[in-house]
Amino acid sequence: MKKNLIYILALSVFVIFSVSGCSAKGPNPQQLVDQYFTSAQHQDYAATYTCYDSEYQKKVTKDEFIKHRKEASIVQSYKIIKLDTQKDTAKASVEITFAASEKFKRTEPVTIRVEENLVKEGNGWKIKV
Amino acid sequence: MMKSKFKFKSKLSFILVLALALVVSIATFASAATTTGVSGTVKNIDTGAAIAGATIKDGSKTSATSDSLGNYTLSEAAGNYTLTISASGFQTTSLISTVTSGVVTNVNFSLTKAYGTQTIPANSSGYSVFAWNDLGMHCDQDDYSYFSVLPPFNTLHVQIKNLNDTSGMITSGVNVAYNFPKKTNSTLHTNFWDYAAKYGWNVPANTGITGTLLAGNMQVDPKNLGFVATGIPITPYDDDGTWDPYGAANITVTDASNTVLQTATVAAPTSTEMDCKNCHGTTNPQLDILQKHDRDNGTTLATDQASGIVHQCSECHSDNALGAPGKAGVESLSLAMHNFHKDKMTTTTIAANTNPGCYNCHPGPNTQCMRGIMEKASKTCIDCHGDMNKMTTSLQGGRVAWLQEPKCGDCHDAKHQENANTLYRNSTLNNSPISKMSGQLYCEACHNSTHGEFVSSNVKDSTIPQKLQGDEYWIWNCKVCHTNKTQKQMHS
Numbered sequence: 001m002k003k004n005l006i007y008i009l010a011l012s013v014f015v016i017f018s019v020s021g022c023s024a025k026g027p028n029p030q031q032l033v034d035q036y037f038t039s040a041q042h043q044d045y046a047a048t049y050t051c052y053d054s055e056y057q058k059k060v061t062k063d064e065f066i067k068h069r070k071e072a073s074i075v076q077s078y079k080i081i082k083l084d085t086q087k088d089t090a091k092a093s094v095e096i097t098f099a100a101s102e103k104f105k106r107t108e109p110v111t112i113r114v115e116e117n118l119v120k121e122g123n124g125w126k127i128k129v
Numbered sequence: 130m131m132k133s134k135f136k137f138k139s140k141l142s143f144i145l146v147l148a149l150a151l152v153v154s155i156a157t158f159a160s161a162a163t164t165t166g167v168s169g170t171v172k173n174i175d176t177g178a179a180i181a182g183a184t185i186k187d188g189s190k191t192s193a194t195s196d197s198l199g200n201y202t203l204s205e206a207a208g209n210y211t212l213t214i215s216a217s218g219f220q221t222t223s224l225i226s227t228v229t230s231g232v233v234t235n236v237n238f239s240l241t242k243a244y245g246t247q248t249i250p251a252n253s254s255g256y257s258v259f260a261w262n263d264l265g266m267h268c269d270q271d272d273y274s275y276f277s278v279l280p281p282f283n284t285l286h287v288q289i290k291n292l293n294d295t296s297g298m299i300t301s302g303v304n305v306a307y308n309f310p311k312k313t314n315s316t317l318h319t320n321f322w323d324y325a326a327k328y329g330w331n332v333p334a335n336t337g338i339t340g341t342l343l344a345g346n347m348q349v350d351p352k353n354l355g356f357v358a359t360g361i362p363i364t365p366y367d368d369d370g371t372w373d374p375y376g377a378a379n380i381t382v383t384d385a386s387n388t389v390l391q392t393a394t395v396a397a398p399t400s401t402e403m404d405c406k407n408c409h410g411t412t413n414p415q416l417d418i419l420q421k422h423d424r425d426n427g428t429t430l431a432t433d434q435a436s437g438i439v440h441q442c443s444e445c446h447s448d449n450a451l452g453a454p455g456k457a458g459v460e461s462l463s464l465a466m467h468n469f470h471k472d473k474m475t476t477t478t479i480a481a482n483t484n485p486g487c488y489n490c491h492p493g494p495n496t497q498c499m500r501g502i503m504e505k506a507s508k509t510c511i512d513c514h515g516d517m518n519k520m521t522t523s524l525q526g527g528r529v530a531w532l533q534e535p536k537c538g539d540c541h542d543a544k545h546q547e548n549a550n551t552l553y554r555n556s557t558l559n560n561s562p563i564s565k566m567s568g569q570l571y572c573e574a575c576h577n578s579t580h581g582e583f584v585s586s587n588v589k590d591s592t593i594p595q596k597l598q599g600d601e602y603w604i605w606n607c608k609v610c611h612t613n614k615t616q617k618q619m620h621s
Contacts, residue, residue, distance in 0.1 A: 068366075071318070116369065
């Protein structure tokens with residue numbers, strides 16, 4: 001009985017720590033890049049906005065970002081080609097495919113490779129503009 | 130004896146009291162009687178805190194000292210004055226003021242912290258590269274399917290100095306290349322080129338209306354003082370879709386053998402934050418604009434657009450930004466816009482609450498076009514340009530939009546005036562400590578463009594002084610260009 005109780009307690013402590021650890025820790029560079037492009041892919045630009053560093057967010061409001069991001073091309077898919085992580089910075093090379101667009105008179109998707117700069121901010125990583 | 134002593138003492142007291150009363154009354158009279166002169170406050174430009182003990186001189190013997198609240202008053206006769214202010218720990222600066230009889234003119238000072246004593250990074254770098262954008266901001270549109278006000282267009286300037294060579298700025302034997310690492314394909318996020326031909330610009334995709342590309346080599350400028358790339362077709366959109374009105378260009382200077390001599394990074398401000406929607410609705414503000422234009426002017430812009438015909442505003446409204454002559458009898462675009470909208474800026478709550486009101490049309494609450502030292506010194510758009518009524522009357526009175534703009538010399542002292550009949554952006558240093566420097570260095574090379582004058586509140590403006598000088602100030606240190614010169618005043 002006592003052994004079981006200790007086992008349950010230890011398990012609870014482990015679960016609590018891992019859950020809280022997970023929520024307190026921000027995304028790693030790979031997760032951040034995924035979050036950045038997946039949210040853009042889903043046109044959830046409010047979520048995309050949260051991926052930018054505080055310097056960008058200080059200058060551009062969420063509403064203004066969303067307004068302008070809606071005017072730009074829609075991300076159809078993306079592929080992370082390379083990700084270099086240093087201590088406080090990271091660089092991701094990403095291939096983005098933008099969807100065909102009536103506004104841009106584009107009948108076919110278009111693909112471009114971009115470099116994304118990442119910086120460590122707080123407990124996680126952010127996109128640096 | 131005693132009586133005479135008492136009499137003498139009494140007399141002395143009387144004289145002392147009289148003198149004191151006289152002094153007090155003179156002082157009171159002086160402070161109360163300043164009905165003609167200058168008064169204002171002195172503040173720290175960074176913190177807004179009052180500066181006490183600053184000395185304000187008018188060029189003659191008259192001076193005043195700011196009190197604990199930073200207030201000062203100078204009694205002056207009517208006339209024109211150059212007021213020079215100095216305070217310990219701050220840069221000495223001057224402003225001009227016209228004093229009218231019976232009026233106390235308000236002149237406020239915002240002082241910048243004195244220069245540092247850091248090692249000047251450029252001094253050991255061999256070459257100094259100055260780079261800047263011409264206007265401090267270019268406007269662009271998110272959509273060209275209804276009309277075109279301005280195309281994607283930005284202009285960058287570069288000047289180069291060899292620190293080991295006493296001759297002037299370099300314009301031969303080097304190649305100056307520019308590129309925007311995050312903006313390599315404007316067609317991704319603008320439909321400008323889908324309509325360019327309809328607007329009369331037969332240019333290939335990603336090519337500006339002047340033929341300039343998103344990356345390339347700069348040309349020697351018309352004054353043969355530096356290099357320029359005119360009409361770079363960038364937009365505020367990075368390739369990945371990020372909206373960034375302060376996109377950065379990399380400048381690379383190479384010699385004939387393609388060896389890199391120096392690099393620089395400079396912002397090319399471009400924004401699509403023209404909030405027509407503040408008054409024209411969010412559903413389709415562009416169509417609303419065309420319909421209202423048709424209603425008020427008997428044009429057929431909306432029906433034309435529906436049938437695939439689009440118009441540039443400058444087809445009818447002359448526009449010196451594009452060198453477009455417009456049609457005779459039609460107001461210039463600047464005049465038409467300010468004149469028509471001058472009494473409509475409070476039509477909606479959002480427009481009325483946009484501060485400054487200019488940001489309803491000019492970029493903008495997020496872009497913060499006005500970000501330079503003038504803004505830091507609490508100057509507003511209106512302080513230099515006037516309000517919409519003044520914009521209208523000045524243009525109606527013959528002022529030529531884009532070619533006749535506010536002058537630095539209207540407020541600053543003679544040392545800091547533009548060249549005669551020349552805009553700030555085309556003016557050069559003409560009162561340098563070494564005569565052969567005169568006419569060599571553009572004002573903007575050291576002070577940056579209008580709206581983003583150093584010290585700017587936007588760090589993206591400050592890349593050049595940071596690299597050359599190790600601070601955010603205008604270029605002030607002689608060692609930025611010369612290896613072995615002692616420090617002197619740049620404007621002497």
